[in-house]
Amino acid sequence: MELRQLEYFVTVAEEANFTRAAARVHISQSGVSAQVKALEHELGAELFDRSGRIARLTEAGAAALPYAQAALDAAADLRQAIDEVKGLVRGQLTIGMVTGCEVTPLFAGIAAFHEEHPAIEIELTEADSRHLVSQIRTGLVDIALVGVAGEPPEHLACHVIARERLVALFRPGETATDHLPLADLMAYPLVTLPEGTGIRAVLDEACVAAGFVPDVALAASAPGTVAELxxxxxxxxVLSESMASEFPHLSAVAIDDVQSRALLALVWRPRTSPALAALLPHLRHAFAVDNDDPVDNRKR
Known part of the structure; x- marks a missing residue:
């Protein structure tokens, strides 16, 4: 018997349908059916009851299923063991990043990793930081670049890229000071990044602590849009210090009594897969190389 026959058998059992199983393994239904029939012929027993619309396991099929799955698992373990000996890694990684991400070291690290480990499939997903942290916790995302307020998320491994204060950006002549208390800032309509970003979280938490309700006139998903508005x-x-430096036509004013910092950080679950373990050094190196200017014009 062949591994692909076992794979098709297990897939049909999981889908309870030959058509859906064929779509899942990306071959024709007739191809799946022929391979399963060949396996049945070799075993001398029918594995599925095909009399209805649902492909139901026969008694023989139910008995064979755990052994078929164990054989497939053993084959995967064997492949991984040999790949690791050869210095290769297989698998799939889902990497999260804030919507509209402009953090170029992240892309540089991913590119260097892909060049060294082309057998690993990479999927990129975008969401706000709050949602990405939730996906890390549930295992839907392997690692994510997020912006958070104050401290990294609890119970997750973390590599902090930057910690920055918030600043307010005024049009020239709109203010004569280079710093102001949060209470004074509340007199103005604000343009901010959306909820779920670290910078917005720092602002909102500071306002709640002081008993203020900010007048958020507009929210935009990119620092450049916030500044343009x-x-x-x-x-x-309201942006971070490094973001503000990208817009010298506006006057950056420190917000005196906002002590919390906006963090840009990589986060992942402490237990890493071989693929993620191989990716981490590339990301750390990419951010270390970019350390002279790690966060300019980047949303978090």
Whole structure:
């Protein structure tokens, strides 16, 4: 018998349908059916009851299923063991990043990793930081670049890229000071990043702690858009220090009594797969190389 016959048998058992199983393994239904029939012929017993619309396991099929799955698992373990000896890694990684991510070291690290380990499939997913942290916890995402307020998420491994203060950005002549208390900032309509980003979380938490309700006039998903809206008089922008440096046509004003910092960080579950373990050094190296200017013009 062949491994592919066992794979098709297990897939049909899981889907309870030959058509769905064929779509899952990306071959024709007739091909799946022929391979399962060949396996049945070799075993001398029918594995499925095909009399109805649902492919039901026969008594022989139910008895064979755990052994077929064990054989497939053993084959995967064997392949991984040999790949590791040869210095290769197989598998799949799902990497999360904030929607509209502009953090170029992340892309550089992924590219270097892919060049060294082309057998690993990489999937990128975008969401807000809060959602990405939740997906890390549930295992839907392997590692994510997120922005959070104050401290890294609990019970997750973390590599902090940057910790930054918030600043307010005014149009020239709109303010004569280089710092102001949060209470004074509340007198202005604000333009911010959306909820679920680290910078917005720092602002919202500071306002809640002080008993303020900020007047968020507009929220935009990219720092450049936030700054552009502010420059057109639609509100005062709230961004991080490094982001603010990208918009010298606006006046950056420190917010005195916001002590919490916006963190940009890589987060992942402490127990890593071989593929993730291979990726981490590439990401750390990419961010270390970019350390002279790690966060300019980046949303988190």
């Amino acid at each position: 502010a420059s057109r008089g639609l509100g005062v922008a």
